Amino acid sequence: MVFHILNRGVGRMTLFRKDSDYRALEMNQKRTCPAFSRRLFLRRASATGVSLAFGMEHAWGKTRHSGRLPYAAAEIAARLGISMAVFQKERLGARHIAAIRRAGIRRIELLMMPETFDFRDRRQVSEVLSECRKQGVAVVSVHGNLKRRYNDPDEKKRRAAAAALLEEIRFAEEAGAEILVAHFGTNDPARKTVTELLDQTKDRNIRLTVENMRGGLKPYADFVDRIASDRFGLTVDIGHARDPDGVNPFVKKGRSVEVLSLGGRRILHLHLHDTFDLKTKPDHRAPLHPDGIIRWEDVFAGLKAIDYGGVFLFEDGRGENPKEWTRLAAEFPQRFVARYGP
Numbered sequence: 001m002v003f004h005i006l007n008r009g010v011g012r013m014t015l016f017r018k019d020s021d022y023r024a025l026e027m028n029q030k031r032t033c034p035a036f037s038r039r040l041f042l043r044r045a046s047a048t049g050v051s052l053a054f055g056m057e058h059a060w061g062k063t064r065h066s067g068r069l070p071y072a073a074a075e076i077a078a079r080l081g082i083s084m085a086v087f088q089k090e091r092l093g094a095r096h097i098a099a100i101r102r103a104g105i106r107r108i109e110l111l112m113m114p115e116t117f118d119f120r121d122r123r124q125v126s127e128v129l130s131e132c133r134k135q136g137v138a139v140v141s142v143h144g145n146l147k148r149r150y151n152d153p154d155e156k157k158r159r160a161a162a163a164a165l166l167e168e169i170r171f172a173e174e175a176g177a178e179i180l181v182a183h184f185g186t187n188d189p190a191r192k193t194v195t196e197l198l199d200q201t202k203d204r205n206i207r208l209t210v211e212n213m214r215g216g217l218k219p220y221a222d223f224v225d226r227i228a229s230d231r232f233g234l235t236v237d238i239g240h241a242r243d244p245d246g247v248n249p250f251v252k253k254g255r256s257v258e259v260l261s262l263g264g265r266r267i268l269h270l271h272l273h274d275t276f277d278l279k280t281k282p283d284h285r286a287p288l289h290p291d292g293i294i295r296w297e298d299v300f301a302g303l304k305a306i307d308y309g310g311v312f313l314f315e316d317g318r319g320e321n322p323k324e325w326t327r328l329a330a331e332f333p334q335r336f337v338a339r340y341g342p
């Protein structure tokens, strides 16, 4: 309970200290009418952001970059991506790829859940990948099916899960992805799965990554060291991480830098999203959402400190409002500078 109140305090302080005009307005109106102010905020964010997504990134990056921020808006925009999990409640098609591109995003992660995207459905694959080519959208990563247990202690089940993932890895390469993300786990069966898959794909360039689940990063960093392959690393999901006190380190001042440095060069990929001050289901909110408490300036300072070389990939784990989520992800670079810049 104590940390809960503390989180709330920290979140609110951030909002007031870093407010631009519309955020101050938002906070004032929130006291009387939360629903109205939320809509107002999103409209205003849209008005300031959408035009910038097309061609004005460079001007903004140059004029607003003070040298204090770890990255200029243009630098973030040039490496920004989004997971198609944002459309997880729909069947992924050409129109979704077109919508992503219209928002100004050129990099995507494909999620291998047959109810939204079935890599065995050649018609769907062809529709999505040809639209990507047409729109100039790159598939940078593929997320393995979430329901399989690659670390199952039952050897027969583990082998079946690994065999299915091998097919997804082959598809990922066909789609041009450089990173495969999976919830491998860190136990001995997980090590077997990863070792086998690396061996079965040794003639390929794609790199495999283990995504951290609830808890600290250390067991995952150790797991990567045990595998000891230059084709294996970490995907850091900033919403899954928890310190021993149960609080997400990425909402605490200064902790992001420490946590990310623990991953260091092992970090090949990211899942970025915001977190609300809630006891349950706080994660996978749109980045820089007015109710979000992630300390984004610390996250990006931490990424800069480890010289992170991958994509800044935003991942929605909910699919509740794809339009708003996509827009806030696309506008992240400008809004990041607006919140934390001079």
Ligand SMILES: [Zn+2]
Pocket: 211, 237, 271, 315
């Ligand atoms: Zn994730």
